[in-house]
Amino acid sequence: MSDPTEPMKRTPLYDAHVARGARMVPFAGYEMPVQYAGENGGVLNEHRWTREHAGLFDVSHMGQATITGAAAVSQFERFCCGDYQGLKEGKQRYSLFLNDEGGILDDLMAAKPSGQDGLFVVVNAACKDDDFGRLQAGLRGDATLTRLEDRALIAIQGPEAAEVMARHNPELADMGFMDSRKLRLFGVDAYVSRSGYTGEDGYEISVPAADAERIWNTILEDDKVRPIGLGARDSLRLEAGLPLYGHDADETTSPVEADLAFALNKRRREAGDYPGASRIQAEQAGALKRVRVGLKVTGAPAREGAEIADAGGVVIGKVTSGGPSPSLGSNIAMGYVPPSHSVLGTALKVIVRGRPQDAEVVAMPFVPKRFYRKPEQPAA
Amino acid sequence: MHYTKDHEWVRVEGDVATVGITQYAADQLGDVVFVETPEAGKAVTKGDGFAVVESVKAASDVYAPVSGEVVEGNGALADQPAIVNEDPTGNGWFAKIRVSDRSQLDGLMDQAAYDAYLASL
Missing domain, CATH: 3.30.1360.120 (Probable tRNA modification gtpase trme; domain 1)
Structure with a gap:
């Protein structure tokens, strides 16, 4: 920080x-x-x-770097849970840097830009010195990190x-x-x-x-x-339901808890060769204590730090970000609850200024994503 | 009109003080999206939070400039919080408070003092 x-x-x-x-x-x-x-x-x-x-x-406050050298991709993979060997040239992939306990150190984008060798990496501003320092110290062989x-x-x-x-x-x-x-x-x-x-x-x-x-x-x-x-x-x-690192995910939360297990790519999951694999495998097998969910909140906006309670008033988790949704005209939040309370439609409470308000577990994204997918090329 | 350093304004008629936040405070907050005003009958103490105003980014307390009993909260702000941005010193008032100790008004700034205070920020 x-x-x-x-x-x-x-x-x-x-x-x-x-x-x-x-x-x-x-x-x-x-x-x-x-x-x-x-x-x-x-x-x-x-x-x-x-x-x-x-x-x-x-x-521009975010951290940009390239990683070059024949070992760039295989060395980079040691720090995250993404399959970058399987990433096609000209494509970018979201991933997570993990510690040995399976906690998220940062989330990132890494690409193999067409027209350039190696990886182009973008990390969060607050984490960039730690991220790039860790890579610089740990990359082996000819893999070379260059901060841009x-x-x-x-x-x-x-x-x-x-x-x-x-x-x-x-x-x-x-x-x-x-x-x-x-x-x-x-x-x-x-x-x-x-x-x-x-x-x-x-x-x-x-x-x-x-x-x-x-x-x-x-x-x-x-x-x-x-x-x-x-x-x-x-x-x-x-x-868009996208987590903000340092708020909705941190070094204590795993990709499974943060509902980011999609970033654990198939090849890496099957090989179990990513940092913190034992915890993450146990969580995927069912030993999960908490999970990030979306909440629709009635009444005042529920902000980061607000407690989440079950319908009976027992505190079961915390809001990690929240506020008004200008597109929906209602209040939304993200927070962590036990898996038993994470099913869509579950009625919960959020405690705002000492008072319980109604909240409901809803699907994320709250507002549909509108990414551009290229039409499939017809087969020749 | 009198003012506090926390950018509340007070307008006294008889023994009832109408209280709100200043144009400066409203501009600093940006778009107001939620307001919570007190119910009639609630006892408020000078310096304590008696209402809440929220922008997209954050929730802020509004502090009571005087002690007393709430005569009326401005319920219109619940449905139309943007009034606070549009007319903070008029229709955007937060509450009317029956003042229990008029001497508390002496400690507040007048217009000239508040203008000088804003200029110093």
């Missing part, structure tokens, strides 16, 4: 945010825009704009994102969900993946820091695009 005594860092887009009247707040050691000014700004406006049009996000600290990361998300970006490079329209390419965009070498963390279609675009402000402002010239702060980023990912 970041040291509070260190001065706040700024992304290459700091000046661009201030110029647009952003309210800057500390986040993971960076001064980041939480929301923008003006009649189009504010968390609710920015949230809705992203769901209906296209939102532009500065995620001179690159910015920009996400464009929303139903109009693809149309907007196709004007800048038509090749982007040809990418499917979780495709990853290194290509020329805005006159620079960019790593582009068709992914994001809002539940919408869109792209994450890594560009040189020196070009970031020009590219940011160029994308914003399109009326379909508005800048979106961390406030709406959080409410968007909550609606």
